Amino acid sequence: MATPIAIPDCAKKLLLVLYPTVDWSLVMFFSGLPWWVASGTAAITLPNPLGIGGYRIYLGASTDFCDQATINTLVHEAFHVQQFTGIAGGYGVGFLRPGFFKYFVCFFSNKFKYEDNPYEKEAYAHEDAFIACNIKPCDCSTGQPVYNPTTPDDIVACNPDLIVRKPRIPDCGTWWAFLLALVVVPILAILAFIGHLFDYWNCVYLQMQAQQCREWGISRRQECSAWADQGYEQCTEWADEGYSACSQWADWGSSHCCDWWPCSWACKVLVWVSNWVCVVSVWIANVVCHVSVWIVNMVCIAWTWIVVAICLIWTTILRTILLCWWR
Ligand SMILES: [Zn+2]
Incomplete structure (x- = not known):
């Protein structure tokens, strides 16, 4: 034996x-x-x-x-x-x-x-x-x-x-x-x-496989969230770069305005408005970036759960057919 x-x-x-x-x-x-x-x-x-x-x-x-x-x-x-x-x-x-x-x-x-x-x-x-x-x-x-x-x-x-x-x-x-x-x-x-x-070792093997599926699920979920953390960081970095580009542009714009009225006045208004448009677009892009990362992370986690569930259900069915629970 x-x-x-x-x-x-x-x-x-x-x-x-x-x-x-x-x-x-x-x-x-x-x-x-x-x-x-x-x-x-x-x-x-x-x-x-x-x-x-x-x-x-x-x-x-x-x-x-x-x-x-x-x-x-x-x-x-x-x-x-x-x-x-x-x-x-x-x-x-x-x-x-x-x-x-x-x-x-x-x-x-x-x-x-x-x-x-x-x-x-x-x-x-x-x-x-x-x-x-x-x-x-x-x-x-x-x-x-x-x-x-x-x-x-x-x-x-x-x-x-x-x-x-x-x-x-x-x-x-x-x-x-x-x-x-x-x-x-x-x-x-x-x-x-x-x-x-009806070899008893199939039961042992199936138990091993179920355990492996669980471990795979854990490591996979960690990978998903590590990826998401990196994504959020990247979004924030881009946004920071965007905000500083906006304010640099505003500084440059206002220092290059004409100095006679009403041109100087119109120029300052234009710079101010476009700076706000720039800031708001960066803010929206940042929100979209965070939401996309969040959605991809959710898909990654949901997919992992589905794969683990199929694996565990399948091994449970096989273990039942093989009468593993009663041996
Ligand atoms: Zn051989």
Whole structure:
């Protein structure tokens, strides 16, 4: 039975350094394999069978992060996450995700040989390059895996290419392999969906996702109001500039008036009136500016609320269907 585990900080930080394109908060780690995977498999990486995002790394052989072999396997599996999320952000429905689909196209077109699949070749090449550098992110001298802070520097010093800054996805596949995958992958997706339908970990994942939606909402609302504050400041700055331009113009105007009556009198009246027209227009423009910023801010906040509400309603419906509340 596979059980979710929290990988130690040192392993998490290593993944953040090696694969900066991946959102690691959407990846769950398991000790053990899914029940339908052949025992003896060291590890496997799969999309969340019921989710639209998120991946699962199952560590079948070992979860002892003081053992360098576990770290090496994690580096390999995490490379697959990087491949899968490299196309369309890794999103899709269950197993039906473009990056995961392409894995099978490449597997089929390379004579169904696991070791000849470019997806695996590249993952093994990356793992080997990592092993060659002898990077030790987890210091276990105290008996517990503790993060070794020189890890990022060690990686850069040994082989900067270990850091996958842009998704690396192999280019492979024939048309018939594509057609075969069009048949096989949806069948796998349906089987995985059914096989994991009442899997308790879906509930855990959905709870995680709901929490993430809430956090996203909070940070998004902060962004909205920070933007609005900046907008109000900008409006006030423009208005101040406008008022000083008006009074400068008035000063210049009155000092250049003719000095004989009634011309001087008419000129002063004209300057006075146009100064007031100028001040009033700046004032109106300033009010319009503030109101526009306020409206955009309201739209920004309302939109955030709607997205969060849809996410929470959807996860609540799924959790009800999966009987998560009663388990
Ligand atoms: Zn692999």
